[in-house]
Amino acid sequence: MGSVAFGAVGTPLGEFLVAVTEDGVAATGFRDSDGERRRIAARLGLDEVADEARTAVARAEMAAYFAGELTRxxxxxxxxxxSRAQRRVLGTLYERVPYGRTVTYGELAELSGSGVPARGIGSIMGSNPIPVLVPCHRVVAGNGLGGFSGGDGVESKRWLLTLEGYLQPTLDWEM
Known part of the structure; x- marks a missing residue:
């Protein structure tokens, strides 16, 4: 059947959760709790196992990213x-929009060739099961930041884009 192992990393945005199967990172999230772990395991249809070794690389990379030391x-x-449509759009984002860059919802719709309109791209970003690793925070509106459903919403998006150097830090910004 397979299994999923969970680990968490302390970040300036709170405890960041990683869920790792035998195939790779299947989910990440801005909250770590037993309920969230159970929900992810149920969605995956996998049993949860305690396996720190399986999550070690993902946790180390997330810690390095949030410390400003990792860009890829x-x-x-x-x-x-x-889903197939999500995979096409999120895969395009993952492969083509690097650290420190952004793309608009409309541009991502075109880049992905998915046939999904810009509004649909926003829905796909909101349902991204692997935020930060698959960088939905790098997708912005044509007239501003747009929305963000992870962490503390748009403030978390702003923090991530500041970390990556896309936005200038404010006087109260801390890493």
Missing amino acids: FSVPVDWRLT
């Missing part, structure tokens, strides 16, 4: 929680 992840991605 090397951990494999397990796309099983995405």
